[in-house]
Amino acid sequence: MRRRKMNKQNIKKEQTETAKKRHEDSIKYMYFSRYLLIRYIITIFFFTNLMWLIIDVNYHSVLGIIVSAIMTIYSGIASIEQLTKMHNRKREVPISKVYLEVQAALNLLFIILTFLPLGKYLFPFIENQSIMFxxxxxxxAGILLCVWSEYRIHQIMNDQDRYHKVIETFKKHQQ
Structure with missing residues (x-):
């Protein structure tokens, strides 16, 4: 009889621990999800910069290769910072924030350079006006994505995002 009680107690204890672990994992994934769209946007920039690098290598554009390689590496580093959010609940993402600012500033500069002769060294594949436009x-579009991402980071850092409210409510009610 006593043995049966011990088994029931052990089972109940294991169920409680399992439920607690699931609850903690859910909270961890919610924190990770706060940056989901930013992670996707940085990944889009990574592959865009990588494609630009591949095209510039094909055209043997030294200036384009250097700039696109730097931006590809930088976006890769920002992507890694985003992945660390799985195990890190800190709201700050300094590398991603600066990366997005640099990307937006460069996109603005690229718009100007596209219409200048120097643009041919960065973008040798622009052969006519329709490609230029x-x-x-x-x-x-890249500038808009950067600005939106910066706004989203600002919301997260000030706990004004939707996920924060959901996380706080979920923490209070263990399932």
Missing amino acids: FMTTLFL
């Missing part, structure tokens, strides 16, 4: 549109 297409690239300008892409740069403007």
